[in-house]
Amino acid sequence: MTGAFKAAMVGPTGVGKTTLLTAVLTETEGILDGLPMKVATDEETEFRVNDHLKQLRKALAAKEFHPGALTNTQVMSVYDVSLRVLDAESLDIPFSLLDFPGGWMDPAVRKGAMGAADGWPRCVAHIQESVMLLVPIDAAVLMEARTPAHRAARTERLGLVDVERTAREWARVRNERPDEPAVLVLAPLKCEKYFDDNGGDNGFDGGQLRREVRSLYDKVITEVRKQATNSPIRVLYAPIDTYGCVELAEAFWRPDAKGELELDAFYRFRGNPPEVRVKAAATVMQELCRMIVHAQDAAERERAVPLHERADLLQQRKNEHKGILGTLVYHLSGEGRAVDRKLDEARLGIEGVARRREQLQDAVARLAGKPNDPRVEEW
DSSP: OOSSEEEEEOOOTTSOHHHHHHHHHHHHHHHTTTSSEEEEEOHHHHHHHHHHHHHHHHHHHHTOOOGGGSOOOOSOEEEEEEEEETTEEEEEEEEEEEEOOGGGGSHHHHTTOTTHHHHHHHHHHHHHTEEEEEEEEEHHHHHSOOSHHHHHHHHHHTTHHHHHHHHHHHHHHHTTOTTSOOEEEEEEEOOGGGOSSSSOSSOOOHHHHHHHHHHHTHHHHHHHHHHOSSSOOEEEEOOOBSSSSEEEEEEEEEEOTTSOEEEEEEEEEOSSSOOOOOBSHHHHHHHHHHHHHHHHHHHHHHHHHHHHHHHHHHHHHHHSOOHHHHHHHHHHTSHHHHHHHHHHHHHHHHHHHHHHHHHHHHHHHHHHHSOOOTTOEEO
16 A cells, blocks of 8 residues: 555435544544644645534534535545654654545436546545545434335435445455455444433434444445455444534425435534534544554564665675685775665664654554444444
């Protein structure tokens, strides 16, 4: 793998991909509390996240929450982030998170979508190179389906056919890279109504949400595992409170312009004043961090190999039998001093790699020591 470690999100338009990405990035700092690490973003990523947070802050001030007011993604966007060790700025672990219009996954929609002709091939390339595939799921669409017609409609609203196809193609490519880690994350969003562990007092449907995700996304899981015969892909279930202070109040199914059912969801703030408390998004980022640091540790080990080989060759040249004339030339020509200097440089390089590896191993141990959110399960 070259360049940044990549993750991609696949889900329908309006499911909340940008909101989830913002939650993941902002919660990263919580994961790293007490660790000698920090998160650095490029200027464009910082702007995107900050703009989204401003929109949310306005909603909090007005105490009126309308999901549609938080701008949906209209173009392909890549969030570039680096995980850095504080006392070793050169130890930089870059990763990028892909966000794109969910409609692009549908060939019929993509055909006439602005920017899709150039953007979609780049999305496909990013998805194929991603070590993590995030599947955001609108929990309300999943849970508020009461009739057979509602349950049929949610298949379209969740983009299941497109998600299955994209996940299958991703897994097929991952199968060709057995030495790289890979994880599929099923992430229901806006779960505040269904749990009572984050400020709510009547959310007892977490078990039902889990069963619905397991049932409806069973084919996605099956397809991924069927394709990845050479490179097992882990599956993570992570139900997320995207805001923590916004709770579903009412939901109504109604026909859209094409006569197909869609869900109108109405939300209310809880708490006075309402306070954003994202839950479980940090666990998703922790998983990605573990994969990144683990893979980087392996890369540091590989990088040390040529340094050791160079040092061995230099030592062999120094120790080899050169004869009287050869020894005289070796020293008088300056080769002896040059070999000694290069030996010192090689040893310093090996020691530097070892120090960086120790820092990484320490970070891995600390990250691994932080417990996952109790909601999160590995399937």
